[in-house]
Amino acid sequence: MANTFGHLFRITTWGESHGGGVGVVVDGCPPRLPLTEADIQPDLDRRRPGQSPIVSQRKESDTIQILSGTFEGKTLGTPISLWVKNADARSEAYTEMATKFRPSHADYTYQAKYGIRAWPGGGRTSARETVARVAAGAIAKKILRQRHGIEVLAYVKQVQRILANVDPEKVKAKDIESNLVRCPDALAAARMLQLIEKMRHAGDSVGGIVEGVARGVPPGWGEPVFDRLEADLAKAMLSLPASRGFDVGSGFGGILLTGRQHNDPFRAKAGKVYTTSNRSGGIQGGISNGQTIYFRVAFKPVATVLHEQDTVDVDFKHTTLKARGRHDPCVLPRAVPIVEAMTALVLVDHALRHRAQCG
Amino acid sequence: MANTFGHLFRITTWGESHGGGVGVVVDGCPPRLPLTEADIQPDLDRRRPGQSPIVSQRKESDTIQILSGTFEGKTLGTPISLWVKNADARSEAYTEMATKFRPSHADYTYQAKYGIRAWPGGGRTSARETVARVAAGAIAKKILRQRHGIEVLAYVKQVQRILANVDPEKVKAKDIESNLVRCPDALAAARMLQLIEKMRHAGDSVGGIVEGVARGVPPGWGEPVFDRLEADLAKAMLSLPASRGFDVGSGFGGILLTGRQHNDPFRAKAGKVYTTSNRSGGIQGGISNGQTIYFRVAFKPVATVLHEQDTVDVDFKHTTLKARGRHDPCVLPRAVPIVEAMTALVLVDHALRHRAQCG
């Protein structure tokens, strides 16, 4: 099941960096949802390298095709097959990757696991794999928006030490998209941009935090005890390339408070229960409580840097390796649509699960 | 699937705080493993409330029974059913919980989801549910130890602001068990103990961080792309009551480094590849690389405090609630065996999955 995610709204992804492309089969989508390529392409464009000066300059067209599962612009309830063709593989001018393991990449571990690996472009370890997630996530986002009135957003919260000031309750999509960094705090965004540019020139990279938000989730979604909403979100986020951490609500910061300080008091208004603070991050006991869900994902600085580094080759001999050409000094702006996609996939799956048992 | 965890080494747990007990069915255990209750009971005793002055004083006997799956002291390959009877339910002297939602507990969300809830002791939302996890985890730990030479450990790394100094490569089980806090840094442990005692007297609670470690995992375990080792660990940890965050290797701290600083150089010795630093936390691209796996889990301060708090009742009327009697000012020492159990369950599952495809 390694390449399948979700229980009722299930996606199965495939594809390597080079070869026939990357794709995803979406199984379990409700029927009669209006759906065309135009619903999906914009998020792919947000994920695409080369979209702005600060992200990887590789040009990928990333044009989505719907191969099955729709009829006359509506979903059939049958599997939706989505495909993004790879650009014609340029003859790999530089084949050092065939014989050397890139530090802190997955070259060595794939070789250790499978005894074989597709070294051009990193094969399946390439972040290109996330194309499939974003495509499937666009469908999930549409279901959440249309059928449940739920808005899913993500934005860059921190780049290295530069922290943005953002209110998860009020942040708007257009503010996120208003700058290249996808950070809705314009001042922080400017400083982040400067740092990223500096890293580009230094051939180095920086990491940071993407914050994800879901507003409008009704109380009752999430399944105790293993498939808690935050557990499934954590898995979704830690399955992303370069992600190293996840926390929800007060998160790691919450441990500085005592229980008295930390608890969220309940109140009710117009027949609806709410909490007067939201350190729970909208989830209690693994189940949504109707408040805004928010969480953070830590991304390490990406491993590709334009400097000579110690490593070993496939014969386990010591050597050095220096990446060349383009590199992506900060993956965070492109990670934003990916975090949104995974969030939406988790939520739609839980919406269906909740309806199945308790609907 | 909400109450099932794992793909090939699968556990299905059941049970409420009150009633017939809690239990777990372990399916997929390899045959011919020596197994008796004596392999499981010690970890249950480490999890048990009332084991020391600093944890919850409820007396639970928590005696494990193996109801199926073994014959003449060995596993059969058939499902292992484990059962811990609940102590006779004392008539619930105080039934305020029946009509009021405890703040930052799951009372409200269960009610919202199911339209019914077992209020005595919190029903299935009770941390008593983790008995089942610890029992199943003890089997997983034994398999890892006996068949793979893998050691799984956890310890208290931080209580509120008090941070322990522990080397994941060298920490020993006996040092962890040498004090009530289960923190192998004796100095930090003493300060933690003081803080916890203070909280007990104040009727308040504190949270912190448990660090988990797995030493001896061979390269190649973990399944790209969704079932990465760190993704499954993240899910396992975020499925624990009161946990709010997870990070692996350099984690949230790693975002302060640049890519050049962060990468782990490869080296080889005696035909084995290793890294000269371990910011990856033993996992690269979702797959173990043979180095020590280590990660952190953030636990919020537990919600039960002996103070009057604002809340609403089941009719959504404003009211207050004050917990009485015993409380658990710090859940971390008891969380240690639970983190170990979940870690072992994830690893055994991946050991079997790796063998299935690549063995």
Added chain:
Amino acid sequence: MANTFGHLFRITTWGESHGGGVGVVVDGCPPRLPLTEADIQPDLDRRRPGQSPIVSQRKESDTIQILSGTFEGKTLGTPISLWVKNADARSEAYTEMATKFRPSHADYTYQAKYGIRAWPGGGRTSARETVARVAAGAIAKKILRQRHGIEVLAYVKQVQRILANVDPEKVKAKDIESNLVRCPDALAAARMLQLIEKMRHAGDSVGGIVEGVARGVPPGWGEPVFDRLEADLAKAMLSLPASRGFDVGSGFGGILLTGRQHNDPFRAKAGKVYTTSNRSGGIQGGISNGQTIYFRVAFKPVATVLHEQDTVDVDFKHTTLKARGRHDPCVLPRAVPIVEAMTALVLVDHALRHRAQCG
């Protein structure tokens, strides 16, 4: 997953013939369903050996206990743990089974698979395992009856060459239960009874066919393409001990007709579509069409006969084996509640799946 059945209404069974008992965890049951042991016990009594002169004379009390998942007589939505204790294991006077493989039993294959087996009573290969299925099935039947108005029935259709004349559209539960054979055709039942008695005295056994019926299933249940309703029913039935065949609707007999003869014409009345014949057995393209679902399950004559038979021992030496004492000349009457249980489990699972995606 070998011991788990179902996707959304999931059962996980455990237990051997001897030892702590047999049990099942039912996960995914809708909340607020009235449920007590009294809903389950009657079907267990129908399955029990020793209930009549013509079935196995072993006395098993088979008393069901609900250990979790209900509160004040209603389901909680949490896992329901059901347990039937084994009678005290009589010291196994005769231990020939420890060293010899019974012909056409699973002794040899379990040994070949696991390298170990619980020989007393056949361990997990014992038909006692079906206790768990019947218990879970009783819950499924109740959901179908109460929430969907669906009636699930089964009856003995054929014993060896004696074929009953039964109309699946009209057969009633009380007619099925009116005789020991559970065959609603009284004349055929009398002849079957005679044959079974003859087999008992001869120390031999006979097989036959149980027919299963579900009336009132609405159109639209069943999932193309792999989880068709008939595919899941086939799996359910072929997972029963001693079952060797399954067919639905016109089944194996339907191959004698041509397409023109076989097709079921559609008609409509009062805004409802129906078919004027029902050779499809209520399922078209894997999905229910609103007509009565009916199918047959072939059970071989049970392997335990009171005669000396050629076999080998655990050292692969030629030997003979003669079963002693009680035997069950015809398993069919006791298979009736088991077929009903599995049918109900399949249908409830599909009810939930249908609601999840299309509800």
Added chain:
Amino acid sequence: MANTFGHLFRITTWGESHGGGVGVVVDGCPPRLPLTEADIQPDLDRRRPGQSPIVSQRKESDTIQILSGTFEGKTLGTPISLWVKNADARSEAYTEMATKFRPSHADYTYQAKYGIRAWPGGGRTSARETVARVAAGAIAKKILRQRHGIEVLAYVKQVQRILANVDPEKVKAKDIESNLVRCPDALAAARMLQLIEKMRHAGDSVGGIVEGVARGVPPGWGEPVFDRLEADLAKAMLSLPASRGFDVGSGFGGILLTGRQHNDPFRAKAGKVYTTSNRSGGIQGGISNGQTIYFRVAFKPVATVLHEQDTVDVDFKHTTLKARGRHDPCVLPRAVPIVEAMTALVLVDHALRHRAQCG
């Protein structure tokens, strides 16, 4: 999971009769297996309509493309995406299917389930969907052959009343392929051919039985209690379009014997256990016993006949419908490679499962 089959060797299929094509993602394939399109195409050609005068005359090129999962002619261990493009959709000259439900097809049930359906060519209900199964099955067959020395075969055993005489132990692939009917009994094949031709001219159709065989399966594959080998085979076969029944070993015929007659005596030779008869069909207690596995699948006469038939339209009004043009008077010859494919998929999945737990 409706469009996913298998646990460890998992296939997920997609595609409608018209549109972008049909395809399958194969997840869990062992790495380093030599694999190119040439391994798959021959079985697709055997399944293809128009391959001979007696099967459907629609011309489909059915050219397989491997889009991912291989590198330099070997499997990577990552998902293998297989795609067969649909021929350019001829403008549907005749659109009666848009408004009328074909009797004994799935038009009505899909409409009832989803409230929408792709009527051109039947959409996902089309037998064209089996292209994906055959493609995936070709990989499974190769694994079984190369890694386990297992041969999987199927052949036409019966067409209406014409029964072939075939020995499952000895039948050869070349004899099966020696005639258009794929029946290795030449005499029976000639009579079957005559009957099928007669049906073609009459615009009618006939059904029959395909027998499947697996030789060389070692003892120990299959998982009690629900995922028995015969249960998974039954599900696989009943998931095929037009299939209505399944039996294994002595099957429905076995009920005419008594237990004494039916049991298979064990014997041993050269350290290997075998049975002197094989009424068990190579499976005992759900687990292979090392003997040849054989089973039968009943296929009803296909529903498309060139005669006017009573039906209703989408407004539930009475009407008639007459299919035009080409039709397939007997689906059995083309079902042969599909039965082989599904058999191989079940066996490979169980091979991996067995290795995971007991390897």
